[in-house]
Amino acid sequence: MSVIELESGEYVVGLTRKHWWRLFTWGVGLGFLALLPVVALGVFVSFGDKEVSDKILYTGGFFYSLWLLALWVMYFVEWTDYYLDVWVVTNHRVVDIDQAGLFSRDVATVRLEDIEDITVEVHGMLETFLKIGMITIQTAGSRNEFYLKNANNPEEAKQMIYSLVTESRKAEK
């Protein structure tokens, strides 16, 4: 753990991330963009009146490999956004890490005893089948709302946090 310093007796219970569906659609979109120049070249060649020279082939290959490299890096920038945008649930608190691009981060913490309510919203057929939804934590603190859009299995996350809150309240009594 490099960002979150755990307190004594604290341990990580689970992580809640965004759903992989967004990453998948992003990958499909980039895959389409990767194939686009190949299709364009095919059309270009089929309508051309001369054979493709080596020079054109190498030049096309050069720019195409740069294009693929750019798409490859773009995919992993998006993957990083997905991977580092996470809720870390410990037995003491929930840490909301909001990664927005490469150089923007927002880290907020809510202690379990400050959690007042947890709500889950799932809208749509695809979202229902793939278990994608928005999970919101209402708190008593100054920042009174934490939310994670497009969360993976928000109901399970809610149950996990809710059982920790219940245990924490029992321990307080």
Added chain:
Amino acid sequence: MNFDMFTNIENLFNYVWVVYLVFMIVIIFIVLALLYHWGKYAQIKQVKFRFTQVVFLLGVVFLSMLSFAFFIKI
């Protein structure tokens, strides 16, 4: 479609190394930024995460070498 247009603008290709250089500098900057983030902010080191890092770097190295191979052929 006339392929002769390529010969007409052939002089432009004398400067393609400038585009290549700038592009690669940007790519290297982004790759270093990603590695920095993965090293600094990864919350829990996971096997899957390491695998993803290796796949990413292999892809970058392969595509860079491919582009360089085409570049020296131009």
